[in-house]
Amino acid sequence: MEVKDIADRISVKFAAAGHHIDREKLEERITRFVEEFSVPPSEAERSITHDYARQFGMDIAEKAQSRENNNITLISDIQAEQWVNIEGIVVVLFPSRSPSVAQSGIIADGSGTIRFTVWAKANAPMMETGNWYRIESSVADEYNGQISLKVHSGTTITPLNPEDIPQIEVSDINMVKPGVVSVRGKVIRVEKPMTDAFIQRGIIADETGAIKFSVKNLPGAEPLSVNTWYSLRYAIADTYKGAVSIQVLPLSAEPEEEDRSVRPVIIPVAQAGPGVVSLRVKMIQEYETTSDRIFQSGLIGDESGTIRFISWKNEGETRLEPDTVYAIYYATVDQFNDRLSVTLSGAVCVPDESASIEVRSPDEQIQGVFVHMSPGSGLIKRCPVEGCGRVLSRQNYCQIHEIQPNFNYDLRIKGWLDTGGETYDTIISREGVESLTGLSLQSAQDMAENDPLGLDTIFYHINEHVLGRYLSCKGRKIDNRFFAKNCEFKIFDSGMLAELINRAEGSTHE
Amino acid sequence: MNDGALFNRYERESAKRVFAAEFREAFYHFKVGTDEKSPTYILLPTGERCNRVFIAGTLTEKKKSDGETGFYQIRVMDPTGVFFASAGSFQPEAMHQISSLESPSYVAVIGKPNVYQSQDGRNLVSVRAESVAAVDKSTVDLWIMDTAKLTLDRIEQNNDDQDHQKAKEIYSHPFEFWRPKVKDALNSITL
Numbered sequence: 001m002e003v004k005d006i007a008d009r010i011s012v013k014f015a016a017a018g019h020h021i022d023r024e025k026l027e028e029r030i031t032r033f034v035e036e037f038s039v040p041p042s043e044a045e046r047s048i049t050h051d052y053a054r055q056f057g058m059d060i061a062e063k064a065q066s067r068e069n070n071n072i073t074l075i076s077d078i079q080a081e082q083w084v085n086i087e088g089i090v091v092v093l094f095p096s097r098s099p100s101v102a103q104s105g106i107i108a109d110g111s112g113t114i115r116f117t118v119w120a121k122a123n124a125p126m127m128e129t130g131n132w133y134r135i136e137s138s139v140a141d142e143y144n145g146q147i148s149l150k151v152h153s154g155t156t157i158t159p160l161n162p163e164d165i166p167q168i169e170v171s172d173i174n175m176v177k178p179g180v181v182s183v184r185g186k187v188i189r190v191e192k193p194m195t196d197a198f199i200q201r202g203i204i205a206d207e208t209g210a211i212k213f214s215v216k217n218l219p220g221a222e223p224l225s226v227n228t229w230y231s232l233r234y235a236i237a238d239t240y241k242g243a244v245s246i247q248v249l250p251l252s253a254e255p256e257e258e259d260r261s262v263r264p265v266i267i268p269v270a271q272a273g274p275g276v277v278s279l280r281v282k283m284i285q286e287y288e289t290t291s292d293r294i295f296q297s298g299l300i301g302d303e304s305g306t307i308r309f310i311s312w313k314n315e316g317e318t319r320l321e322p323d324t325v326y327a328i329y330y331a332t333v334d335q336f337n338d339r340l341s342v343t344l345s346g347a348v349c350v351p352d353e354s355a356s357i358e359v360r361s362p363d364e365q366i367q368g369v370f371v372h373m374s375p376g377s378g379l380i381k382r383c384p385v386e387g388c389g390r391v392l393s394r395q396n397y398c399q400i401h402e403i404q405p406n407f408n409y410d411l412r413i414k415g416w417l418d419t420g421g422e423t424y425d426t427i428i429s430r431e432g433v434e435s436l437t438g439l440s441l442q443s444a445q446d447m448a449e450n451d452p453l454g455l456d457t458i459f460y461h462i463n464e465h466v467l468g469r470y471l472s473c474k475g476r477k478i479d480n481r482f483f484a485k486n487c488e489f490k491i492f493d494s495g496m497l498a499e500l501i502n503r504a505e506g507s508t509h510e
Numbered sequence: 511m512n513d514g515a516l517f518n519r520y521e522r523e524s525a526k527r528v529f530a531a532e533f534r535e536a537f538y539h540f541k542v543g544t545d546e547k548s549p550t551y552i553l554l555p556t557g558e559r560c561n562r563v564f565i566a567g568t569l570t571e572k573k574k575s576d577g578e579t580g581f582y583q584i585r586v587m588d589p590t591g592v593f594f595a596s597a598g599s600f601q602p603e604a605m606h607q608i609s610s611l612e613s614p615s616y617v618a619v620i621g622k623p624n625v626y627q628s629q630d631g632r633n634l635v636s637v638r639a640e641s642v643a644a645v646d647k648s649t650v651d652l653w654i655m656d657t658a659k660l661t662l663d664r665i666e667q668n669n670d671d672q673d674h675q676k677a678k679e680i681y682s683h684p685f686e687f688w689r690p691k692v693k694d695a696l697n698s699i700t701l
Contacts (some may be wrong), residue, residue, distance in 0.1 A: 013520070016515070174671065178593075198584075242547075367523070369564050369618075369620075369656075371525055371564060371620045371641075372641065400648045412577050416522055418522075418524050418525045419524065420524060420525065420526060420564070420656065420660045421524055421660075422524055423521075423522040423523070423524045425520075425522070459674070464643070464644075467618075467641060467643040468564075468566070468617075468618030468619075468620065468641070468642075468643035468649065469618075469643075469645065469649055470649060470652045490652060491627060491648070492648050492651055492652060492655075495582060496655060497696065497699060500655055500658050500659060500662070500696055501693065501697065503662055503697045504658065504662060504689060504690075504692045504693035504696055505693060506689075
């Protein structure tokens with residue numbers, strides 16, 4: 001069967017060029033290759049085609065057959081120390097930093113992206129951003145765990161003809177992975193970028209989700225129109241800080257007739273990750289702003305969890321009201337220090353006065369030993385300036401508001417809470433200090449004023465009560481930091497003792 | 511991931527909970543990294559590295575060595591044996607705290623394990639105290655339960671990890687050897 005197919009292909013190929021090949025002889029040759037010598041059929045086809053082409057003095061055949069059996073490797077499959085042929089689109093070119101490098105950049109195909117370097121010695125043709133090339137016999141190597149492609153003098157680079165560019169199937173927006181992608185969606189929002197490198201940024205959505213896009217300032221690039229459906233062919237998807245976004249190349253976006261509305265996909269807060277999300281949440285807490293550029297920041301949440309939010313001072317920002325439920329459409333989630341935060345600027349926030357949500361408490365309980373009390377614990381002085389509250393130095397000096405003689409007193413404990421497996425950099429607020437030590441803010445003040453040690457006496461008093469003790473605290477945990485509001489001494493639990501004795505007896509008889 | 515490395519906060523080593531019987535058998539110690547300040551660990555016989563310990567028990571003896579650079583040595587007893595701890599001029603907080611303690615009394619000690627060889631060639635392990643606190647009996651009982659739980663965790667854990675493998679190679683007792691000691695410790699708690 002296979003023999004006949006190969007024979008068909010070869011005779012058609014040469015017939016097209018006006019050369020007739022004896023069918024019987026051809027099949028016999030193929031059979032000899034494949035059956036007698038166990039040559040793989042593709043290899044047999046290549047050698048025979050090659051042979052005829054030489055016979056007829058055709059060199060176009062060389063190219064035709066290399067197209068047939070091009071052994072193209074997917075970029076995502078490339079491993080170090082490999083010679084590979086790839087077909088891809090040049091996504092970015094970096095300025096050359098060394099005279100020995102002619103070009104370097106990133107090339108992408110439907111499976112992924114890879115960095116490449118063209119050595120000056122390779123004498124290769126210059127490639128251009130946004131164009132497709134076939135790169136044959138390049139070498140993949142690895143440096144610092146990153147694989148890149150090297151184009152040397154033995155490598156051939158050929159621009160792909162439009163009809164040879166691989167087809168990329170349209171994918172759902174929520175399935176987009178780094179590499180070359182095709183998507184269909186509606187432009188939800190556009191904004192002017194802050195740098196000249198881009199002419200537009202925005203968000204495009206389909207029924208499965210939404211994603212950020214950008215249009216680079218390249219020749220022929222055109223901005224997209226908001227509220228319009230587009231089919232984007234050969235967009236470049238990439239990840240930055242955990243979020244996937246796509247870059248729209250010049251002449252690759254086609255507006256569509258369609259004018260359907262897209263229903264935003266609302267997801268639970270606990271599932272939100274870097275990227276573009278729509279949520280239905282209640283505003284739980286507003287934080288004091290720490291910068292003039294911040295319009296509002298705080299905490300929002302739903303039944304699944306909570307997340308920080310922030311909006312910047314722009315025109316037309318919506319201020320969220322505490323305890324009110326909002327539908328938030330197309331907000332962006334960023335990750336900073338492993339912590340997620342939603343930016344509401346640009347998103348649409350619609351209050352739903354009648355709805356209520358039972359937000360999952362962000363508090364967690366940690367039980368551990370208080371193993372170290374740090375300076376800055378005890379009776380402290382805070383800056384009285386509205387919205388500041390920073391801890392003052394001994395000279396009543398605030399980092400921002402300088403000398404503040406009319407400070408406010410506060411009580412807190414800073415130190416390490418240790419579970420035996422984890423240690424938490426912990427701050428226990430006044431409530432917790434009062435219940436652990438029996439001191440009230442007032443009694444602590446009296447004590448400090450009537451003692452020659454002053455504030456230090458409170459430090460020692462508290463340290464004597466809590467150091468080396470088992471505490472059970474409730475509060476907010478962020479990585480290895482813990483902000484505890486309610487704290488008490490752990491009490492002995494005889495049920496737990498019985499359980500442990502049982503466990504210890506467990507497999508003694510083995 | 512790179513972002514994380516840039517903003518790496520100080521991470522404190524957690525204080526392991528270990529009974530005296532197990533602790534005194536530990537002698538294998540190692541360093542992670544080649545820097546002068548790289549942390550050193552001892553390997554517990556139940557297969558966990560340990561750079562800091564938390565112990566609670568009865569202070570049975572304290573003695574101050576003579577001389578200008580006086581330092582304290584104390585013995586702290588738990589239901590399975592005795593810990594040796596010390597504090598010198600580099601641990602002023604602990605020295606100050608020990609000076610006001612009486613023996614016998616209940617104490618909690620946080621410190622770093624230290625392995626050294628005695629004159630007759632035996633390995634001795636002690637705790638260089640960072641801080642010491644006078645506590646009550648309930649803290650000691652909570653410590654026994656906490657230590658029992660974490661020791662059982664070490665014994666029962668899937669022991670494919672590096673520390674368990676190393677402990678198997680180095681120490682003569684199998685992990686299960688420590689289980690009856692845990693039970694004895696728990697049974698010593700009188701309600």
